[in-house]
Amino acid sequence: MRRTTIGLSALFVVAACQQPSTTDPRLVSELMHTMYGVLRVERVSPPVASRVMTYATSALYSGFASSDLSLRPLTGVLNGFPELPKPARAGDVDGAIVGLHAKRVVLDTLLREALPTTKAALARLSDSLENTRIAAGVSEEARERSAQLGREIGLAILDWSRGDRFAETRGRLYAAPVGPEYWVNDAPRNVYAQQNVSGASEMVAFDNPANVLQAGKTGDRSLVLNRPKSGGATLPAVNMTGTSEPYWGEVRPFALSAWNECRVEEPPAYATDTTSELYRDAYDVYVTKQKLSEDNRTTALYWADNTGESGTPVGHWLAIAGQMVTQQRLSAADAARLVMLTSVAQADAFIASWGYKYQFSYIRPRTYIRRLIDSTWEPLIPTPPFPEYPSGHSTQSAAAAEAVTALLGDVAFDDSTSMMIGHGVRRFESFRAAAEEAGMSRIYGGIHYPIGNVSGQELGRCIGARAIARYRGD
Numbered sequence: 239m240r241r242t243t244i245g246l247s248a249l250f251v252v253a254a255c256q257q258p259s260t261t262d263p264r265l266v267s268e269l270m271h272t273m274y275g276v277l278r279v280e281r282v283s284p285p286v287a288s289r290v291m292t293y294a295t296s297a298l299y300s301g302f303a304s305s306d307l308s309l310r311p312l313t314g315v316l317n318g319f320p321e322l323p324k325p326a327r328a329g330d331v332d333g334a335i336v337g338l339h340a341k342r343v344v345l346d347t348l349l350r351e352a353l354p355t356t357k358a359a360l361a362r363l364s365d366s367l368e369n370t371r372i373a374a375g376v377s378e379e380a381r382e383r384s385a386q387l388g389r390e391i392g393l394a395i396l397d398w399s400r401g402d403r404f405a406e407t408r409g410r411l412y413a414a415p416v417g418p419e420y421w422v423n424d425a426p427r428n429v430y431a432q433q434n435v436s437g438a439s440e441m442v443a444f445d446n447p448a449n450v451l452q453a454g455k456t457g458d459r460s461l462v463l464n465r466p467k468s469g470g471a472t473l474p475a476v477n478m479t480g481t482s483e484p485y486w487g488e489v490r491p492f493a494l495s496a497w498n499e500c501r502v503e504e505p506p507a508y509a510t511d512t513t514s515e516l517y518r519d520a521y522d523v524y525v526t527k528q529k530l531s532e533d534n535r536t537t538a539l540y541w542a543d544n545t546g547e548s549g550t551p552v553g554h555w556l557a558i559a560g561q562m563v564t565q566q567r568l569s570a571a572d573a574a575r576l577v578m579l580t581s582v583a584q585a586d587a588f589i590a591s592w593g594y595k596y597q598f599s600y601i602r603p604r605t606y607i608r609r610l611i612d613s614t615w616e617p618l619i620p621t622p623p624f625p626e627y628p629s630g631h632s633t634q635s636a637a638a639a640e641a642v643t644a645l646l647g648d649v650a651f652d653d654s655t656s657m658m659i660g661h662g663v664r665r666f667e668s669f670r671a672a673a674e675e676a677g678m679s680r681i682y683g684g685i686h687y688p689i690g691n692v693s694g695q696e697l698g699r700c701i702g703a704r705a706i707a708r709y710r711g712d
Contacts, residue, residue, distance in 0.1 A: 258375035261302075261334040263563045265367050266573035269298065269341070270560030272363050274549035274655070280352055281546040282473050284630065285486045285592055288552045288585040289404060290348050292492055292578075295556075297344045297395045299578040301337020301388055305329070306571045315709050316492050316582065320398050323390040325383065332376045334570065335384035336391065338364050343392025348399070351473045407485040408471045414481065419508030420599045421625035424608075425478055482623045487593025492582045493705040497593040500700035502693045505600050505627040510610055517610070519687035523603045524611050527618060527684050534682045535618065540661050541631065541679035542619045548659055551631050551676075552584055555638040557655040558672070566646055579641045583705040587637035587698050591630045594697075600627035603684055617684025629686045632677035632694030633701070639673035640702025673698070 273294070277287045296312060296319075303309035305328045312319045325331045342364050349356065372381060414420065487497050494500070506515035530538075543551045559580045563573045603626070607615045624630075646669075653672065654663045666672040677695050680686035686694075 258332060258371065258380075261332075261374075261570035262370065263568050263570040263573045265334055265338075265370070265570060266298070266577060267560040267563040268363065268367065270556050270577055272359065274553040274557045276349070276352070276356055276360065277549040277553040278546070280349070280356060280473055282550070283482050283545060284543075284550045284552055284634070285483045285489075285588040286473065287550045288581070288588045288634070289402075289489070290345075291552055291556060292581040292585040293344050293348060293395060293399050294341050295574075295578040295581040297340035297392055298337040299574045300391050300395065301335075301340045302333040302571050302574045304336045304387060304391070305331050305333035309571055309575060310709065310711075315711075317490055317495075318398060318401055320394050322394050323387060325387055330380070331384040331387050332371055332380055333384075334371050335368055335376065335381055336388040337574065338368055339385045339388025340392040340395065341388075343389055344395055344399075347396050348472065351471070402490040403488055404472075407483070407488060410485055412481050412484040414484075415599050418609075419601060421601050422605060423479060423481065423621075423623050424605055425621050425623065478620065478623050480623055483592060484596050484624075487589060487596060489589050491586045491589050493708040494586045494590065494701065497586075497589045500590060500697050500704065502594055502628055502697050505598055505689060505693075508601065515689075516606070516687075519689055520603055520606045521611060522688055523681060523684055523686075524607050524615065526681055527615075530618070530682060536661075537675060538618050538679045538682035540656055540664060541635075541676045542683065543631070544620065548656070551634055552581075552588075554655050555584060555635065555642075556580060558638075558651070558653055558669075559642060561654065562642070562646060562651065565651055566649070572645075576642065576645055579645065579705060579709060580638050582709075583637040583641040583702045584634045586705060587634035587701050588630065590697060590701055591628055591633040591694065592624070594628055595625040595630070598627050599625045600690075602626045603687060619683035619685060621685050626686060627690045627693065628697055629677060629680050629690040629694035631680055632673075632686070632691045633698040635673040635676035636670075636695045636698025637702035637705070638698075639669040640699050641706055642669045644702070644706040 273291065277290075282290070296316070299309065300312060300322055303311055304322075304325055307328060311322070313321050342360070345360060346357075349360070368381075376384070414422070489497075491497055491499075506519065509516050511517060512521075526534075541551075541554075542548070543554050548554065549557065556577055559577050560573075562568065562576065568576065602621050604615070604617055604621045622630075648668045648670070650665070650667050651669070651672075652663050652665055657663065666675070674695065677691040681688060681691055
């Protein structure tokens with residue numbers, strides 16, 4: 239495909255022809271760009287974000303697969319994936335329209351607690367992208383067949399999603415283990431407030447963390463800026479002083495046979511002696527912050543991907559995948575495969591890393607350093623509300639990089655994902671190099687030990703390789 243610089247709006251003026259033209263692959267990249275914004279404004283936790291994106295990209299991919307025999311059906315590839323409805327002939331439907339409707343059915347349910355503006359934005363984008371296919375020559379009869387098949391595929395994928403045990407993780411009380419060696423959430427309250435303010439919220443009060451519209455406190459902008467969402471089961475408001483997804487390891491993996499199929503070593507034993515491995519790791523984090531260069535600081539903030547301030551690590555890596563559509567001149571089918579497998583690798587990485595996090599309940603650097611090294615110490619970036627080991631960001635970044643590298647090769651690329659939150663374009667020599675930097679950023683940020691990063695990287699590489707192997711039938 240020839241590289242082009244025209245904008246998305248130009249797609250609407252494509253002249254209709256007897257045979258529909260090839261689907262513009264930017265259909266996929268526009269969806270990923272928009273979903274980054276959705277994850278950002280909805281403030282969902284990274285594990286929940288990974289689940290939403292994997293079901294959505296599986297639906298989109300399955301739509302393309304209905305008319306493109308080069309795309310392998312996901313039945314037998316992903317755990318429990320159903321046999322999907324099929325067209326009488328591949329040429330009877332437009333795969334892009336099938337995928338758009340399948341994805342829309344899935345997101346309408348998974349994002350049912352989302353802001354009205356979020357739902358409207360997604361609906362408008364789907365309609366616009368479908369119109370590009372009509373302008374490209376898809377007949378009304380083919381459009382209707384494609385839309386109907388897409389709805390049927392979307393419903394089948396929703397039915398599949400209901401068996402992943404996500405619902406069983408909702409509303410369960412969690413009793414954290416007690417002892418000096420275990421994780422405790424001791425993040426200061428001002429960090430909590432900062433993390434919860436987003437473009438969809440006016441303020442966050444400690445007695446009203448979900449920013450519910452309260453009687454006697456309304457204003458002429460309240461219904462626009464105040465978030466009318468309290469205690470949502472599927473998209474809960476972020477609570478930095480709580481405990482994030484303690485049962486996520488029980489969610490059904492997508493490609494792994496079990497959440498612990500890829501193993502990690504136990505973390506160093508808790509010890510206060512200055513010669514112990516834990517103390518040395520903690521002291522390394524402490525000294526690292528004292529000696530941070532400007533580039534180190536920039537790296538930490540670039541990869542922070544904080545919930546409510548960004549599209550989370552999930553959105554970041556899918557935005558990278560979306561940018562590869564143009565940078566690597568992918569076809570629409572290849573783009574759909576790329577974002578689906580990147581999502582699968584990340585989702586399994588969160589299931590596995592969260593399983594280990596709550597198995598070990600390992601103490602965070604902030605707690606250990608303030609207890610034994612410097613009682614006034616604070617990390618550069620906010621400590622997340624879950625245990626330390628292994629690093630989740632390191633795990634999912636390595637998993638995503640492994641999947642993308644397997645599909646595109648070891649290529650250099652530019653990442654402009656974080657421009658919308660004040661960062662410049664960043665150049666990487668490879669996807670694995672980006673993942674390694676993402677892992678190191680957690681040490682620069684003061685929220686992980688070196689051992690947490692190393693173990694997370696190893697775990698992620700294993701998960702990414704397994705996801706690709708399952709897809710290829712190895």
